[in-house]
Amino acid sequence: SEGKPIECTAAVAYAPNKPLTIEKIIVEAPKTDEIRVKILKSALCHTDAFTLSGEDNEWPASDFKPVILGHEAAGIIESVGPEVTDLAVGDHVILLYTAECGECKFCLDDRTNLCIKVRSTQGKGVMPDGTTRFKTLKGEPIYHFMGCSTFSDYTVVSKHSAVKIDKDFDLEKAALLGCGVATGFGAAGYKGIGAAKKQNQITEGSSVAVFGLGAVGCSVLEGARAAGAKKIIAVDTNDKKEEWARSFGATDFVNPTKLPEGEDIVSKLVSMSDDGFGIDFTYDCTGNVNVMNNALMASARGTGISTVIGVAPAGAQISVRPFYLIVGRTWTGIAFGNIKGKSEMNKLIEASNQGVLSLEKYITHKREFKEINTAFEDLHSGDCLRTVFDY
């Protein structure tokens, strides 16, 4: 089908909070600098659910356009458009919602991964030329999502939005490296991977607190263990997460809703630090701005670093007394673990092969692609880290 449209099955989102529609669609051929990928394994991330809720700043409920969601997946290149030289038909790839063109101001700066080559059109749900490669059978455009749109048998992405991996690396594990688990592990900065803007790497013997123990939070825990943190405090409102958290390296578990009368999570965490001045590295992996505020306040006076990873609903704002920053705390945020997807993916694969990053433990559910709507329910059940779909 080189150069020709493909008819295939996709799960299309037509309106906020409505189930996805499984239907036949047309996927156009890749244009210049684009590739068409046959998706083999895709996972469901909380951000897909967040977007489907209509609460995403870039996909406001008011003008929700039909869109194919999904951004955590691995597949095989079916065809390439003109000018594609570093990727070829048959290559196994992980899709990158944070692209890496290797040439822009941000790709040339080792402090960040925020490539801008395709970001503006990506935020509008179209390809770099402003049009879509997806159409309904009636010929209407269906929009792209995060430059990936993995909830389809085939997708078209920029050549900058995919990284080639070894053909013998397990594709279910590869799919997870497309978002959540890579994000948390990169945020911890083990051996400089992602490295949370280099200076924010978790150091040997430090204290860490992670709020929100989904796939993202659990991979921060694993990254903290790998980086040699001494005290790793897992914080979640769901007690069922404690066992998992400890298996990923947590030394302590705190449920903020179960604290004794008059005690709050900030003073609790500060009291757990060796010197009583707070926790060296804290992370929000919930998307809840009150948690973000608490994570900052619980970080250490003078040297604490608090990282926002969770995606907050449209309009939500963080706020603390400025004095918390005056006395030396750093408040920062991170996208895709600050990982440069093309140049650093092999470090994550190596960490997986060495057993430092236990990818298989995050796959708690497996489903057929056509069961995708049930998978959204799994995500909210509280006992799911990642559901991986088989296409």
Ligand code: NAD
């Ligand atoms: P998830 O929903 O699976 O996990 C969230 C966890 O937070 C759950 O265990 C839940 O019990 C817990 N939680 C909810 N409210 C809490 C509270 N008030 N205090 C403590 N714990 C609380 O989500 P996920 O897939 O792990 O993603 C986590 C967040 O990170 C989401 O907001 C997602 O959109 C975002 N995300 C961001 C990036 C990025 O690059 N910045 C990448 C992936 C995911």
Ligand code: AHE
């Ligand atoms: N459209 C959202 C952006 C939300 C957001 O922060 N996205 C994260 C990835 S979440 C993946 O599960 C991110 O990496 N952002 C960097 C970027 O370039 O957007 C909103 O709130 O507007």
Ligand code: ZN
């Ligand atoms: Zn995600």
Ligand code: ZN
């Ligand atoms: Zn770039």
